Amino acid sequence: MTLLIALAAMALSPAPPAAPKPDPDLGVIRVSVQDLRLDRPADQDVLVDRIDRSVAAWCAVHGPAVTPHHHRFQRQFCLDGMRAELVRALxxxxxxAYDAGYRRLRSARPNGR
Known part of the structure; x- marks a missing residue:
């Protein structure tokens, strides 16, 4: 009897709100490399810069959606994770070429980061 009452109550309750539609561009980061000669150190550095800028722009918009709650104040969480995903896709x-440019640029920075 109580099962029937519970089922009737569930049938009469309003439906939950529809889930928001996923953003089709949420997972997309595009970096152009066609104009680069990746055997040249200067172009390797440009590749690193393009990836860093693309990841930073993506994380500025989508970071809160992909960052776990307990990491929400750690800006590097999104940057490091998405950079790793993007480099893995190369x-x-x-x-x-990215690794060579990254190592070269990292060694040139005073704090090594």
């Missing part, structure tokens, strides 16, 4: 030659 092909082998692009990844090698």
């Amino acid at each position: 092909d082998r030659d692009q990844r090698r």
Whole structure:
């Protein structure tokens, strides 16, 4: 009897609000590399800069949606995670060029970051 009352109450209750539609561009980060010669150190540095800028722009917009609550005040969480995902998506030659440019730029920074 109580089961029937509970089922009737559930049937009469309003439906939950529809879930928001996912943003089709939420997972998309685009970086142009066609104009770069990745065997040149200067172009490797440009690749690193483009990836850093693209990830920073993406995280500025979507960071709160992808950052777990307990990391919400750690800006680097989104930046590091998305940079790693983007570099993982590069092909082998692009990844090698990125790594070379990243190591070179990191060693040139005073604090090594």
